[in-house]
Amino acid sequence: MTALTKPFRRRLLGRRRAEPEAAQPERTDADTALPEQAPVEIAANDPLLAYFQSASEAVDIDGLELDSPALRELKAAGVKLAVPLVSQGELIGVLNLGPRLSEQDYSSDDRKLLDNLAAQAAPALRVGQLVREQEAEAATRQRFEQELEVARLIQQHFLPKELPDLPGWQVAAYYRPAREVGGDFYDVIPLPDGRVGFVVGDVTDKGVPAALVMSATRSVLRASAQRLIEPGIVLERVNEHLFPDMPEKMFVTCLYGVLDPATGHLRFANAGHDLPYVKTAHGLVELRARGMPLGLMSGMAYEEKEATLDPGDSVLLHSDGVVEAHDPQRNMFGFPRLKETMAGVPGGQALIDRVLSELEAFTGPDAEQEDDITMVTLQRSLGASRAAAANGRVLAEFELSSAPGNERQAVDGVERAVAEIGLGSPRLDRLKTAVAEATMNAMEHGNEYRADRPVSIRVLHSPDRLRVQVTDQGDAGELPHPETPDLKAKLEGRQKPRGWGLFLIEKMVDETRVTSEGGVHTLELALRLEGVGDGDE
């Protein structure tokens, strides 16, 4: 506040000082004829300041004897009378007057008038100063808010727009920036061979600088992840890229893991980030791997570890905004509380929801969030394992693109795969028709014949069953359940000629089952194999 009032005071002094000169007889036009004189600055340690501040009336400058540079300046400028403007004990300005036009001294009436004027002017001037101060503060605040908005936009732009559908897995993520946007980020990177990279990171600092470093880290990580396989090498490479341009006192903590969804195998490396937890059937496990944060030092190596996520296991990747949240008594939420929370929920979105509600109960509902909060959960479905055990050996697994006629590829692939079982011709023909129809359904209804949405086919053989699983990538919701076709009604125009697909499938195989998980639909066709020798029933 002192810094803001000072220039104002200085301007006031300068302007007032010109006025007595405007009254000089030889002056004709004050503003144009005379150059503006330099304002008189009263230094904080100048005795004149204390004198004016405590003066209760107009002060005769000529009669004043003080060792004061400001006083000497005033005398030199021809100021005869100074009227301090004091508001609430603070000197906020001075009215400086030169000699009277009549060249007589100021009368006691003049002084009384000036004192009255000062008493009125001082509070009015103070109000004016306060208004200016507030305007300046508001402008600063607005600039700050705009900067936060920019930081938020950068941050949001670089977070994944959607999470991948991994059959047999539930992936969920949560990100909520603090008001002063921190540098949290997470990413999910599809890799060759169906593997998926998972990233959770945190840039020190807040606002735009943190957001910019976050976006750079994410880009370098994405690029490196595509070229390199080992997570430790990826972090090493990212560190080398970031280090030269990293602003002073900034660094990035980051956990990077590569998951093979088919096997549950996870390889991970950690650049100083909070350890992820895995909830297993045998309790909670920390995924430990050593490494320095990114961008601090060149030539860092990152320890690489491996873990296998069994069906039912659930991983939580998180940022320090969770464990470092405080309650009103300044106690930290802490790792033990997070572990305890995790033990009570299976995982996935339910785990995120539970942590958030525990956090809110801990900090109090109206507490301002101190730091960004980021959580990513990966949960391997239990169902996948049971199905895998029951399904037996995989005879074939392949994909085909959704285009008219491609169901023949599915038929040929399945026919080759089941050759070793020696199905007799009627059953094989029926299976082929069912596979063709199921594939057409998946391409048309599930994938809407979009080339970028493949149909995957899996052929499984167990002692009692042959199963063909046809999976689409559709997110269109439920598969249509057409009415049972009635040929008479069709011939009489009461039903459309089409709608034979599912009907045929059900007639061609012994069992059918539709499962929907994570936005994909799987139609499973099964033939019972008990007591089947030559393929005839």
Added chain:
Amino acid sequence: MATSELQAVVRERDGVAVIDLTGEVNASAEEALNDAYAAATAGGGGSVVLNFEHADYINSTGIALIVGLLAQARKNGIEVKAFGLSDHYREIFEITRLADFMTIADNEDHAVNGAERSKDA
């Protein structure tokens, strides 16, 4: 994958229009099948015989096309017969009850002669 588009050729055998179907009876067969049916019935005959001997693949869309053709024929008072179906597709014609609304003959002679007979009757 390239699909072998259906060839539907109309010929006359003993005064009966026979449509020889070669290739796949699927969505892409619609035009060929409709054109052949129009040509086969242009002469005003009372029956049409579909030859499936060289139709190596029939899917549900193909079934729908045959249903459409059959509905058209019933409107025009034309009898539809078929022969040359493999055991598997014969089963499908039975499951879908197509076999209830069109005669499935064992061979061309039976289809044509049967058609002749039904025409005479």
